[in-house]
Amino acid sequence: MNPVAIVYVVAKAVPAALQEIHFKVFHKSPVTMDSGLSGRNNAHGNNQHSRSYSKQEAARQQRHALPIFSVRKSLMEMVRKSSTTIVLGETGSGKTTQMPQFIYEAGLNGDKMIAITQPRRVAAITVAKWVALEMGTALGDLVGYTVRFEDMTSENSQIRYMTDGILCREALSDRQLRNYNVIILDEVHERTVATDVLLGVVKKAQQLRALKRLPPLKLIIMSATMDCDHFAGYFFDCPIIYLQGRMYQVKVYQMVEKISYIEACLKTVVEIHQSHPAGDVLVFLTGQEEIDSTVNKMRRLAKSFSGDLPKLAVYPMYAALPQTQQLDVFNPAPANVRKVIFATNIAETSITINGIRYVVDCGRSKVRSYDPITGMDILKVSWISQAQAHQRTGRAGRLSDGICFRTYSKGTYERLEKMTVPEILRCNLSATILNLLVMGLNYKDFDFIDKPPEEAIVGALLELKALNAISSVENPILTSLGAKMARFPLDPRYSKMLLSAPKFGCLEEMLTIIAMLSGENIFTYSSAKREQMMIAHSKFFDKSGDHVTLLNVYNEFKTKAKPKMWCFDNFLNERNLTHAASIREQLSEICKMLDIPSSSCGKDTVPVAKCLLTGLFTNIAMKQPDHLYLTSATALKTRIHPSSAVSGKFRPPVVVYTELVSTRLNFLRNVTEIDPSWIDEVVPNVSHLYQRNGHNENSFRSFSTHK
Numbered sequence: 001m002n003p004v005a006i007v008y009v010v011a012k013a014v015p016a017a018l019q020e021i022h023f024k025v026f027h028k029s030p031v032t033m034d035s036g037l038s039g040r041n042n043a044h045g046n047n048q049h050s051r052s053y054s055k056q057e058a059a060r061q062q063r064h065a066l067p068i069f070s071v072r073k074s075l076m077e078m079v080r081k082s083s084t085t086i087v088l089g090e091t092g093s094g095k096t097t098q099m100p101q102f103i104y105e106a107g108l109n110g111d112k113m114i115a116i117t118q119p120r121r122v123a124a125i126t127v128a129k130w131v132a133l134e135m136g137t138a139l140g141d142l143v144g145y146t147v148r149f150e151d152m153t154s155e156n157s158q159i160r161y162m163t164d165g166i167l168c169r170e171a172l173s174d175r176q177l178r179n180y181n182v183i184i185l186d187e188v189h190e191r192t193v194a195t196d197v198l199l200g201v202v203k204k205a206q207q208l209r210a211l212k213r214l215p216p217l218k219l220i221i222m223s224a225t226m227d228c229d230h231f232a233g234y235f236f237d238c239p240i241i242y243l244q245g246r247m248y249q250v251k252v253y254q255m256v257e258k259i260s261y262i263e264a265c266l267k268t269v270v271e272i273h274q275s276h277p278a279g280d281v282l283v284f285l286t287g288q289e290e291i292d293s294t295v296n297k298m299r300r301l302a303k304s305f306s307g308d309l310p311k312l313a314v315y316p317m318y319a320a321l322p323q324t325q326q327l328d329v330f331n332p333a334p335a336n337v338r339k340v341i342f343a344t345n346i347a348e349t350s351i352t353i354n355g356i357r358y359v360v361d362c363g364r365s366k367v368r369s370y371d372p373i374t375g376m377d378i379l380k381v382s383w384i385s386q387a388q389a390h391q392r393t394g395r396a397g398r399l400s401d402g403i404c405f406r407t408y409s410k411g412t413y414e415r416l417e418k419m420t421v422p423e424i425l426r427c428n429l430s431a432t433i434l435n436l437l438v439m440g441l442n443y444k445d446f447d448f449i450d451k452p453p454e455e456a457i458v459g460a461l462l463e464l465k466a467l468n469a470i471s472s473v474e475n476p477i478l479t480s481l482g483a484k485m486a487r488f489p490l491d492p493r494y495s496k497m498l499l500s501a502p503k504f505g506c507l508e509e510m511l512t513i514i515a516m517l518s519g520e521n522i523f524t525y526s527s528a529k530r531e532q533m534m535i536a537h538s539k540f541f542d543k544s545g546d547h548v549t550l551l552n553v554y555n556e557f558k559t560k561a562k563p564k565m566w567c568f569d570n571f572l573n574e575r576n577l578t579h580a581a582s583i584r585e586q587l588s589e590i591c592k593m594l595d596i597p598s599s600s601c602g603k604d605t606v607p608v609a610k611c612l613l614t615g616l617f618t619n620i621a622m623k624q625p626d627h628l629y630l631t632s633a634t635a636l637k638t639r640i641h642p643s644s645a646v647s648g649k650f651r652p653p654v655v656v657y658t659e660l661v662s663t664r665l666n667f668l669r670n671v672t673e674i675d676p677s678w679i680d681e682v683v684p685n686v687s688h689l690y691q692r693n694g695h696n697e698n699s700f701r702s703f704s705t706h707k
């Protein structure tokens with residue numbers, strides 16, 4: 001590969017290290033800057049082992065050098081004065097790590113924990129670890145994190161990093177969020193559905209607490225790239241604090257020539273490695289398959305480099321990787337090794353990866369959007385927003401000066417949307433509406449910062465009615481079944497299956513299947529050892545389909561004394577299986593609390609298939625003479641995913657599927673064979689309630705099977 005074949009122009013140089021920070025306050029008169037906050041001291045600081053002391057000391061010194069540190073007093077004065085504050089600050093200025101510490105040190109949280117939400121698990125975990133180090137406390141003591149199915153906090157905890165989804169769930173049992181006096185919503189520009197719901201929930205909690213004369217709830221809304229006026233307007237014209245200043249300079253280069261973005265990324269990494277000083281590289285690509293194949297190409301290329309160059313250590317990073325592997329990339333590279341990480345947008349916000357000096361941004365990401373008319377999840381590679389491009393740039397320049405190479409032109413950058421389209425405008429809303437109903441809030445009255453489209457709301461209401469979670473679509477009232485469904489941190493269709501399991505005598509099996517579907521993929525893929533991998537996976541295949549296949553893997557996994565080795569030999573992901581076991585335990589606890597009796601159907605797979613139908617009755621597809629599958633509710637032509645236990649020659653006539661995903665083709669993922677006569681038996685009154693796209697109301701019964 002020719003390293004000089006790629007041409008970039010300098011787009012802009014972000015101002016060099018600012019010793020001084022500009023601190024602008026809108027809507028209020030400017031605040032004088034000051035430093036030297038007196039307040040609480042960390043009583044936990046002295047009990048560390050001496051080995052970690054120097055690391056901790058370095059972290060503390062780094063903290064003092066952050067732009068935000070010198071204005072902490074003025075910042076806290078502003079926060080003290082207003083019930084809601086918006087903080088807009090450059091990436092790396094110290095918002096995520098410092099704001100909760102300042103609040104704690106100033107005592108603004110009283111005797112309650114400070115909640116700080118993140119859109120992604122990996123950010124919540126890694127930032128909590130770093131802040132624990134800065135504060136000289138063990139993780140889970142003064143500082144901890146809570147993500148779905150994992151709580152690393154204790155009764156000592158004062159600062160809790162958490163995913164936005166976790167705080168949403170807390171609001172289900174306490175609308176006033178009385179566990180907290182201060183809540184920080186971080187990275188709000190990502191506009192995940194949970195963040196958007198949280199915005200309405202925390203605003204309501206503030207109002208409820210004022211009405212009941214409870215201690216006020218302080219809110220801080222933060223990002224480096226948000227539409228401040230929109231957010232400020234939503235919070236009654238609250239003040240906006242603009243923190244200008246960053247520790248290090250990041251130069252941005254835009255590519256001039258037009259080549260495919262994957263090729264451009266590879267060439268850029270080669271160029272960096274051959275002609276730029278030491279420093280690790282973070283490359284943003286779009287998805288798992290693309291990353292895996294690019295990692296392989298990069299590893300092959302690395303073998304051809306001259307022996308004088310440092311070695312390259314190449315890592316993938318995406319959500320489906322086991323958490324330990326995701327966290328691996330945070331470790332510093334050994335001396336004379338350059339780390340190159342190929343990541344999805346999982347690495348886009350909040351995180352600091354040790355050693356990253358160069359960012360390569362392909363300008364695209366894979367976006368999942370839900371079509372309420374067809375009920376299909378569409379996964380499409382799309383251009384990112386300018387806000388995302390800015391966040392990606394911000395992953396460099398955190399521990400030293402950096403460079404960001406954008407593999408697209410300046411003109412393309414200028415044509416990108418300014419902000420990311422909120423997820424709530426493009427996702428399935430049934431879990432959201434169910435949760436709002438549990439909080440006693442009707443979607444009609446809910447104060448969405450941006451209201452979702454009507455057809456998405458109607459689609460969700462139809463689904464909830466069909467699941468018997470609400471009384472009617474026109475005037476939705478939560479049924480007792482619906483209230484039970486919301487007790488599980490699951491898609492309502494999955495909770496419905498668990499709640500239906502006693503009827504079919506298969507609760508133990510369904511607990512396993514739902515746990516396996518709720519975690520990350522338990523199968524690992526190896527393009528290099530494809531045949532070996534397929535033989536290993538096929539040992540678990542069940543002729544009924546993928547759900548019982550998952551059950552087989554889990555059951556065998558649980559019998560192994562040395563699961564790590566066994567997983568490795570069988571191309572299975574040990575971390576994800578262990579995680580599934582922990583999810584299963586937690587779901588089982590909820591079942592016990594709801595007095596759902598245990599039951600097992602043993603080797604009989606029919607009860608499992610029938611139970612799947614109670615939640616997935618809209619997801620039925622029938623084989624056509626051309627071997628494609630026609631979906632019942634939407635008449636879409638699809639195919640069973642090639643990784644399925646029943647793909648190829650085992651294709652059954654009629655299947656129930658868990659997911660319909662459109663990439664280049666429409667694929668059914670996780671399918672199980674059913675007998676169409678079971679539909680009337682299991683869900684007799686459902687088809688007339690569920691007509692998407694005006695499709696034939698008797699579509700379930702209109703099957704004729706093709707063997």
Ligand SMILES: Nc1ncnc2c1ncn2[C@@H]1O[C@H](COP(=O)(O)OP(=O)(O)OP(=O)(O)O)[C@@H](O)[C@H]1O
Binds near residue numbers: 094130350354397
């Ligand atoms: N895990 C870590 N390892 C080393 N340094 C870290 C780590 N986490 C944070 N830092 C340091 O703290 C600085 C501030 O990080 P912080 O996440 O608070 O910034 P931020 O303003 O919230 O940025 P962003 O908007 O990108 O989330 C980083 O630039 C880095 O110097």
